[in-house]
Amino acid sequence: MDVLSRLGLGVGLVLGCLFSGLGVVAVSMGVDEVGDASDLSERGRSASGTVVGHYERNAGPAGTQRWVIVRFTAADGTSHRMESISDEPVGAEVEVRYDPDDPAVAVTGTGSVTLHWVKAIAIILIGLCLIVLPPALPIKLALEARAERRRRSSPTRGA
Template sequence: MSARMPPRRVGAWARVAGKVAAGVALTTVAALFAVLGYGFARSGLDGLHDASAVAARGRSADGTVLAKDEVAGPQGSRTKRIEVSFTAADGTSYRFWEGGDADVGDTIRVHYVPGRPDTASTHSPTGNRIGYGMLVLVGLALMILMPLLALRLGWTGLRHLRRANRKRAAAG
């Protein structure tokens, strides 16, 4: 007796193995997007917290643009950044980089929370809230929708396999 499988069975196993491999790849990609979404949501929530702190107890000061830079972004895009220096109400000087388009030497308004130079921004607290809120929404969408998409595609794949097995059993 030969231990070889008939060619028809080998082809069926190859199709099943291919579908399983595709399912594993899809699940891995969905998990990576969910983790990326968590990072977006976490960063957005931190930014919202800082923007709310600036709105509630922040101060404003005039800053000076010290330098201008363009950073290469994805697909050949360029992002403009400026380095800003300002002196807080307590006399402490701070410097920070932020996205912007002002010219070197320009005076620009800086919003910050006293004692927390990491909250300094040339953008309004409302503008920052909107931007960080959008980041939270994108992160939540990735965290929720990607696993749901993987489940939906997996469910559809299982349904197709069951139908094919029923057809083979009925024909067999």
């Protein structure tokens, strides 16, 4: 194996480990999201919330997203604040679904719990891809280098 092949294999291994580490973080975040979605599905409560503010957030190539700040009162009388993607105007009433044991876990809208599940599963799948696929590159490079060494070392036939 020449120096460039070894260097490429080393870089591939480092990048594979880096991306796999990011994959582990993504899977961990997805599992946390699954827990939140499960809590909201099992014991979530509904409350009426009021949009008290909004701001724009950069959404990358898609442009910007409009986020709203919603204030709601839990069943125990405590006031809470949450943020959600929406284009509701300030002063609008919105439905909030929250976890009574942890009101910081809250979503707006009736379909938001399902969306929470979808987001959690997508994060886990992306994480799994980051764990599994990057290590395949250095393995592929090593197999190609091995095949090249065999091809060079084997005597040519018919000469």
